[in-house]
Amino acid sequence: MQEADKQQTPTMPQNTATQQDPAMRQKKTPQREPAMPQQKTHQREPAMPQQKTHQREPAMPQQKTPQQSPAIPPKPIQHIPAKHIVTKTKDQSWFGIDYNMNIYRGCCHGCIYCDSRSACYQIEDFDQVRTKENALAIIRDDLRRKAKTGVIGTGSMSDPYNPFESGLLLTRHALELADAFGFGMAIATKSTLLERDADILESIKEHSPVLCKVTITTPRDELAAKLEPGAPLSSERMELISRLAGRGLFAGILLMPVLPFIEDNPSDILKLVSMASEAGARFIYPAFGMTLRDRQKEWYLDRLEAIFPGQALRSKYLKRYGNAYWCTSPRAKKLWGEFSRACEAKKILYRMNDIIPAYKRGYEYTQLSLFPV
């Protein structure tokens, strides 16, 4: 999401992440080898939400709003080889994540600002979703070889709950493997399909930390439908958080990017905090700005002109940011002040070094208890 959704901001020194101990317990040894979930082959097209073929545009939630731009019809899924899927992170500064796992490559949610379109990631035709061949067997072997358990993050540079996942169940089965081997999970998504797997997350929560990060960049559905045409509406994502929180899962919002001149409205940010509070969100992690570079920048500026004709947004961006990579909202300081005060008032966490220990709380003692006192 994504963390194409990981559009980290350099503008918020308050958000400096901790290099926190993952505080994970000993690797759980399954009593027996976990049953290998069957990976579906693509001899025929996987079932899509509310439809069975990729040849037509899948039913997208945003079809509820007439104002929105048309969703991008996903292309039939492709397959690519992979040697490993679960890899160690360089550090745990990003939400205390120890391992990364991306089953999919590319994303069809169509967010106009997606950082993963950048040339440095070498993902051609980013809207084309690919799966890794034999993904579940590779994940099982990767997990089995890890000396230590930890939190597995998923949702970086792809959404683990793209429309294909509803038929393929690869993310679901990967969660089952994580559960069987005693790993925690930190999921980033824009899709309400995450709720389908809440039962497995509840099972993981019995032994390891679970973090649900739902990206919402604006409280306004009609704007979200233009900016993120393939993803559920903001209100639907907020309802997802409410349902996850209702099941006792640690869920909150990735508020990033906040697009300069488009989403950086103080009243919208405060409204989002208020909605998050009502939904039971435990945290909101913001970035009041965005990244722009090479082909992602060209894509973004082209889309702005198409979506907001006559508003001269291209020239506004070029005048303000030139070739800068980090594009901080001109209102970042004001937004941060109002946002942080609102979060404090609503008791919503918003600093990384508060969020990480909060969602891992309770699990560190499991390891300590292994030693005699």
Ligand code: SF4
């Ligand atoms: S297009 Fe996909 S990967 Fe990119 S920001 Fe949107 S949901 Fe995340």
